Amino acid sequence: MTQRILYVRLPCNPIFPIGVVYLADLVHKLFPAVEQKIFDLGTVPPLDFNRALDRCIDQFKPTLVVFSWRDIQIYAPVGGRGGNPLQNAFEFYYAKNPLVRLRGALGGFKVATAYYGELWRNLGLIRRGLKRARRYHREVRLVVGGGAVSVFYEQLKHQLPKGTIVSVGEGETLLERLLRGEDFSDQRCYVVGETEPRERMIHENPTPIEKTACNYDYIQNIWTEFDYYLQENDFYIGVQTKRGCPHNCCYCVYTVVEGKQVRINPADEVVKEMRQLYDRGIRNFWFTDAQFIPARRFIPDAVELLQKILDTGMQDIHWAAYIRADNLTPELCDLMVKTGMNYFEIGITSGSQELVRKMRMGYNLRTVLENCRDLKEAGFNDLVSVNYSFNVIDETYDTIRQTIAYHRELERIFGADKVEPAIFFIGLQPHTHLEEYAFKNNILKPGYNPMSLMPWTAKKLLWNPEPLGSFFGEVCLQAWQQNPNDFGREVMKILEEKLGCAPLEKALTAPIESNNKELVTA
Ligand code: B12
Numbered sequence: 001m002t003q004r005i006l007y008v009r010l011p012c013n014p015i016f017p018i019g020v021v022y023l024a025d026l027v028h029k030l031f032p033a034v035e036q037k038i039f040d041l042g043t044v045p046p047l048d049f050n051r052a053l054d055r056c057i058d059q060f061k062p063t064l065v066v067f068s069w070r071d072i073q074i075y076a077p078v079g080g081r082g083g084n085p086l087q088n089a090f091e092f093y094y095a096k097n098p099l100v101r102l103r104g105a106l107g108g109f110k111v112a113t114a115y116y117g118e119l120w121r122n123l124g125l126i127r128r129g130l131k132r133a134r135r136y137h138r139e140v141r142l143v144v145g146g147g148a149v150s151v152f153y154e155q156l157k158h159q160l161p162k163g164t165i166v167s168v169g170e171g172e173t174l175l176e177r178l179l180r181g182e183d184f185s186d187q188r189c190y191v192v193g194e195t196e197p198r199e200r201m202i203h204e205n206p207t208p209i210e211k212t213a214c215n216y217d218y219i220q221n222i223w224t225e226f227d228y229y230l231q232e233n234d235f236y237i238g239v240q241t242k243r244g245c246p247h248n249c250c251y252c253v254y255t256v257v258e259g260k261q262v263r264i265n266p267a268d269e270v271v272k273e274m275r276q277l278y279d280r281g282i283r284n285f286w287f288t289d290a291q292f293i294p295a296r297r298f299i300p301d302a303v304e305l306l307q308k309i310l311d312t313g314m315q316d317i318h319w320a321a322y323i324r325a326d327n328l329t330p331e332l333c334d335l336m337v338k339t340g341m342n343y344f345e346i347g348i349t350s351g352s353q354e355l356v357r358k359m360r361m362g363y364n365l366r367t368v369l370e371n372c373r374d375l376k377e378a379g380f381n382d383l384v385s386v387n388y389s390f391n392v393i394d395e396t397y398d399t400i401r402q403t404i405a406y407h408r409e410l411e412r413i414f415g416a417d418k419v420e421p422a423i424f425f426i427g428l429q430p431h432t433h434l435e436e437y438a439f440k441n442n443i444l445k446p447g448y449n450p451m452s453l454m455p456w457t458a459k460k461l462l463w464n465p466e467p468l469g470s471f472f473g474e475v476c477l478q479a480w481q482q483n484p485n486d487f488g489r490e491v492m493k494i495l496e497e498k499l500g501c502a503p504l505e506k507a508l509t510a511p512i513e514s515n516n517k518e519l520v521t522a
């Protein structure tokens with residue numbers, strides 16, 4: 001019997017579902033006879049989820065249902081589902097005024113209800129989909145994967161139907177094996193009720209695949225709602241140019257989800273893919289790599305890609321990405337500007353070299369500044385989002401002063417209105433060095449539930465430990481009160497008023513470590 005694969009992208013803010021698009025594309029290249037359909041619940045109004053899913057299954061009658069689940073954890077400093085989760089949590093934990101605490105508790109309750117509501121709704125959609133598909137094919141198989149599953153695969157084993165294949169990281173090889181009827185037990189996956197996730201499975205290397213340009217003629221054929229992402233011109237459509245990140249930043253799980261081995265997609269193929277989107281009217285691209293330039297040795301690859309983009313004559317495009325700004329050269333800066341980079345995020349986390357080293361981030365902050373000057377020189381005049389996560393490890397008033405000094409220097413380079421300080425607090429994730437650190441320091445106990453949003457667990461997962469936790473809590477609350485629409489800048493301003501600003505040179509020099517901290521050596 002010919003297989004019929006239905007890809008269901010579970011409800012999500014409308015972010016282009018590049019993961020299922022790539023899976024369907026590869027399956028088509030390997031098995032042209034297999035029938036496929038993409039169904040994106042991100043484009044369906046919530047009240048219609050169940051009905052739309054039923055309708056789709058009734059029409060398509062899949063033999064294999066692939067659910068793609070993008071995000072679960074939501075500690076963002078921005079207005080999200082059910083409110084601003086960070087603000088609510090901080091009001092509840094740190095507000096001195098009982099009325100504000102009450103508001104925080106109510107807000108936190110709203111966020112928690114939205115969170116658990118979405119979790120249960122998505123699990124319900126998966127069960128519903130399976131049940132419905134069984135009406136047509138008793139032996140239908142269910143595979144679940146995507147970003148959220150990669151992070152929380154161990155917790156989900158208790159919540160998914162027996163027989164579900166749960167996949168970690170990229171799913172191409174797993175699907176190929178499944179369709180060939182071959183053993184897939186060596187892939188990063190397990191079958192609910194039949195096999196257990198292997199110890200440290202997420203740390204295993206993904207199976208490399210040769211990526212070619214996605215065939216959008218085909219994708220458009222199997223995805224009725226494709227046009228949804230073409231209509232509005234503010235969508236940044238995902239294009240992946242590489243996979244993997246070689247770094248070790250203590251709080252980051254990307255480096256294990258994608259693996260440390262950087263695998264570059266051939267530049268010609270990336271450009272061919274962009275060209276197809278361009279010809280359909282797309283002008284905004286997001287390079288969905290964990291890092292667009294993961295290390296200096298990948299600069300030539302970035303140069304080659306951008307040069308090829310320029311050569312195709314796609315002159316009116318814009319693109320954005322996560323950029324490690326320590327890996328830039330004047331040539332690359334020039335190409336970035338010429339090819340239309342109009343937004344990038346640098347996750348330096350702290351402006352103190354000492355802390356950047358302790359968090360194992362491998363950054364040289366002085367180099368970042370020099371490169372930012374080159375970028376400005378090359379004509380970059382757009383927005384930079386600088387991600388700061390305070391209080392990760394060993395933060396002191398001194399290191400805060402250094403971060404302020406560093407941020408003010410970035411403002412001098414790009415212009416204060418162009419540098420957006422995005423204040424995050426780390427949401428602790430499983431399989432990271434920070435999790436190990438939390439175990440060793442008795443902050444968390446092995447067996448804790450990283451998906452819990454119960455206040456007593458959430459307080460530890462939303463990483464903001466004492467002695468500075470309450471101080472940051474109060475600063476953030478004051479910032480929301482004074483200037484909620486420019487939260488990041490307000491936090492910086494308040495911190496500077498309270499603590500002052502260090503000389504820049506202090507921020508850029510890290511004293512040689514005398515006693516090794518556990519995180520540095522873990
Ligand atoms: C790029 C990126 C962004 C960009 C997206 C830009 C764009 N226009 O596409 C931006 C910056 C906007 C962004 C925002 C957010 N992101 Co983000 N993002 C990423 C990142 C780095 C890559 C995602 C990606 O597109 N990869 C490329 C595609 C091809 O891979 P993929 O979609 O994962 O699909 C592959 C596999 O997952 C797998 N797969 C997918 N589905 C299925 C299904 C089956 C059955 C199988 C077998 C396999 C499979 O195969 C696919 C092909 O190889 C990931 C981290 C990472 N390294 O994966 C986080 C990640 C997806 N983001 C995450 C989150 C939380 C967010 C935010 C909600 C953050 C926030 N708190 O504000 C926001 C908002 C997103 C939203 N829905 O509204 C989380 C989700 C997990 C979680 N914690 O719940 C991730 C995993 C990071 C993390 N570790 O926390 N993000």
Ligand code: SF4
Nearest residue numbers: 245247249252254255
């Ligand atoms: S450089 Fe970025 S993607 Fe790589 S480990 Fe560090 S935070 Fe994660």
